[in-house]
Amino acid sequence: GAGVSQSPSNKVTEKGKDVELRCDPISGHTALYWYRQSLGQGLEFLIYFQGNSAPDKSGLPSDRFSAERTGGSVSTLTIQRTQQEDSAVYLCASSFPGLGYTFGSGTRLTVV
């Protein structure tokens, strides 16, 4: 596609429910990244997929968070048993070797 596509753009969920966030990267980009940005805060790294290598999960804040990337393309970030502190904008980005990231428009998650 022309850009990184994320869905949904907004998600309101009740505390304790599970949510899935989707990212469709730019075709040909081998790397895919998930970050989150809380209100007024910086970008917090979550997870990074590079080709067929094992993902770098070092930024996942707890075992309630998981992500997968199927077929080297689409990625899904899953948050189980959501908590209010999970409320943030979740940003996906992809990159081509040697170039900077292209970000999607993000998913704004609100846990009530």
Add this chain to the structure above:
Amino acid sequence: QKEVEQNSGPLSVPEGAIASLNCTYSDRGSQSFFWYRQYSGKSPELIMSIYSNGDKEDGRFTAQLNKASQYVSLLIRDSQPSDSATYLCAVPSSRSGGSNYKLTFGKGTLLTVNP
């Protein structure tokens, strides 16, 4: 020391002035550096990348890199109100092999350009 530090601002400049945004980083092995612009409520947008010591110019934007001092800056000449945004400095945390690295972002500097 934080991995990537930026002067938090906010920075306010009059229209037509030069805005100077600064960033220091801790990883001496870093080889590439990026500046992103983020408008309020939007996602970050890549505006400059720099890989070598010295200056790199692109239109009104100039990125400056000094690896010895672990310092990278962004100058915006002839600042316009449309430049008002948060500017994020990003530096990769290198992994062995491959050329895609996860980026560590500074917290950003909020720039306001007053008409």
